[in-house]
Amino acid sequence: MLENVSSAADVEVLSPHGCDRCFVLSVTELLGLKELFAGARVMLELNSILQERIYSPVLT
Template sequence: MICPLAHVEEVFKTAHGTVYQCSRKNCYWLEFQHTTTAFKISDFFLLKKRVDGMDIARMLADTSRAADFEIMMPHRTERCFILSVQDILNLKEILAGAKFMIELNSEIKKILRKDALLVI
């Protein structure tokens, strides 16, 4: 659950989850698999890197039961993700969309600052 005192803005949302940005705590909240987890900015991008590195092709090719799921415990959280191939694909989509929106927002702010300096 997101802290009721936090000021959050939706960054990206799919049918499977949402990423929020909290300006009060300077962090990102990931709502996924019916839970909400807070991440420091660096930990959020590390999570994305770890999820992107998961080998889905290996999971699909391996017929052992152990290959059906990937277990991941992100840094500095008490959360443990147990991810099927579909969960990994859904999480990749959420994290990729959030990263794109974060970078787009940063570029827009950069351009607006340049324009403001040109006006002065």
């Protein structure tokens, strides 16, 4: 999208699986969505690490 100069490359249409809606995103919105997903992935990993540390049995 960033390298294509035609006006057809200005937006991306996303249709998530299992959803009846379509989303039309610009380049900046698409990059923001990518950052949001990256942050969500980190938070899920952090949550798993915390759960493992808090609820793991203590070996003595």
